[in-house]
Amino acid sequence: MNSENKPSEIAHYPSGDICYKQWRNNEGDKHRVDGPAHINYYPDGKVASESWYRDGKLHREDGPALTRYAHDGSISCEEWFINDKHPVDRPGYVSYTPTGSVARELWFTAHNEPIWPGWDHNTRRQPAPQAVEADMPTPAVEAEPCLLYTSPSPRDATL
Numbered sequence: 654m655n656s657e658n659k660p661s662e663i664a665h666y667p668s669g670d671i672c673y674k675q676w677r678n679n680e681g682d683k684h685r686v687d688g689p690a691h692i693n694y695y696p697d698g699k700v701a702s703e704s705w706y707r708d709g710k711l712h713r714e715d716g717p718a719l720t721r722y723a724h725d726g727s728i729s730c731e732e733w734f735i736n737d738k739h740p741v742d743r744p745g746y747v748s749y750t751p752t753g754s755v756a757r758e759l760w761f762t763a764h765n766e767p768i769w770p771g772w773d774h775n776t777r778r779q780p781a782p783q784a785v786e787a788d789m790p791t792p793a794v795e796a797e798p799c800l801l802y803t804s805p806s807p808r809d810a811t812l
Contacts, residue, residue: 659676660675661675661676662674666696668696670694671694671698672693673691673693673694674691675690675691675692676690677690678709680708680709682706683706683709684706684707685706686707688705689703689704690706691706695724699722699724700726701721701722702719702721702722703719704718704719705718705719710736711734711737712734712735713733713735714735717732718733718734719732723751725751727751730746730748730749731746731747732745732746732747737765738765740761741760741761741763743760744758744760745759746758746761
């Protein structure tokens with residue numbers, strides 16, 4: 654059984670600095686009650702993103718389930734999820750400018766589909782794919798190799 658206080662997995666950059674930490678439940682799903690279940694770090698150790706999971710699903714009732722940070726520590730975007738679905742009664746995604754002002758709010762349908770600017774609710778037609786891709790958020794962490802070191806897994810009955 655995994656203690657919720659200790660991460661199940663810790664991955665490192667080749668430099669030895671932590672790339673990410675994640676917590677899993679006994680079934681092997683990302684899960685943590687008292688904090689984010691997955692934390693990504695920049696190579697210099699600053700937090701790049703935090704994701705809250707319950708039983709393998711993005712989930713948080715009292716705040717965003719996913720927060721991405723700019724390298725200076727400011728919030729670049731937030732996403733809200735309940736059981737892996739965005740809310741329909743408020744924006745499910747908010748991105749911010751470097752000064753902290755709201756840059757974009759994105760709402761979602763009951764089917765967890767984004768409602769893009771220009772969305773036609775009558776025909777349910779979305780903008781062209783290239784327009785959607787241009788509006789998609791970019792990841793906060795540059796692609797760098799991580800080396801995964803795991804503590805004994807709760808799924809490994811031999812330990």
